[in-house]
Amino acid sequence: MRIERNNTTQPIELIQLTDTHLGAQLGEPLLGMDTDQSLAHVVELLNTEQRSAELLLATGDISNGGSPASYQRFQQMTExxxxxxxxxxxxxxxLSVMQQSFKGDQSLSRRIEIGNWQIVMLNSTIPGEVGGCLSDKELQFLQQCLETTVAEHSLLCLHHHPIAIGCDWLDSQIISNADAFFTLIDQFSSVRGLLWGHVHQEIEQQRNGVKLMATPSTCIQFAANSPDFKLARLNPGYRWLSLHADGVIDTGIARVTEVEFDIDYERSSGY
Structure with missing residues (x-):
């Protein structure tokens, strides 16, 4: 899919929301947190800070259980x-519920070109599993995207993390064939950024000239460098990205402030 732009000289402005974990019912809590309320606070922050965004990227765990109602609420709150x-x-x-709920909707497009950039949305999920993997079919799809695009630069988006982040319990859920993934993208200098969710924390690194980025959840946050499940006392947030015509990515994190959330910080296991 091609998105035409009115202003071709300015950077492409993106926002990323991830891991909203909306329940089947409005206000359904996750470890004590009302995830609808926390998303609403993030949206309110976005309304004041990012009025020029051209594209919203939602990088997985939109729902906490795959209910149609949760996807419909997310769409209504963010459209x-x-x-x-x-x-x-x-x-x-x-995914089947997402596809059925928004059949024919461009939101589920796997690949778009906008300006001088290609954005590829990858599926790193394994049915019934918490951890991630990019199937052979998915890697073939990615290779085709990178070989055939007319765009000079590519941003690749996925849910699971492709690099170890220093949290033992999360790193057991890393993309299991990350080596094959990096072997593929190392062949294409057009790849300028990798963007993911899942880890509920901010990460920004560089690898072979590629910017690696993870983003806080719009609900609960995971403590960095923790061997076991642990929540961080940080507020929800989002990531903004500016994609420049020369391939440079400017990016940053914004968090909700001056709001106290009801969270079970003493929980010692996952959800």
Missing amino acids: HLAPHTLWLPGNHDA
Whole structure:
């Protein structure tokens, strides 16, 4: 799919929301947190800070259980944030429900070109599993995208992390064939960024000239460098990205402030 732009000289402005974990019912809590309320606070922050966004990227775990109602609420709460939206599934999502709920909707497009950039949405989920993997079919799809695009630069989006982040319990869920993934993208200098969710924390690194980025959840946050499951006392947030015509990516994190959330910080196991 091609998105035409009115202003071709300015950077492409994107926003990323990830791991919203909306329940089947409005206000359904996750470890004590009302995830609808926390998303609403993030959306309110976006309304004041990112009025020029051209594209919203939702990088998985939109739902906490794959209910149609959760996807419909997410769409209703976020559709005004940007003229275009792209979704991909996380391990808590139900891709078939997403596809049925938004059949024919461009939100589920796997690949778009906008300006001098290509954005590819990858499915790293394994049915019934928490951890991630990019199937042979998915890697073939990615290779085709990288070989055939007319765009000079590519941003690749997925749910699971392709690099170890220093949290033992999360690193057991890393993309299991990350080596094959990196072997593929190392062949293409057009790849300028990897963007993911799942880890509920901010990460920004460089690898062979490629920017590697993970983003806080719009609900609960995971503590960095923790061997076991542990929540961080940090507020929900989102990531903004500016894609420049020369391949440079400017990016940053914004978090909700001056709001206290009801969270079970003493929980010692997952959800």
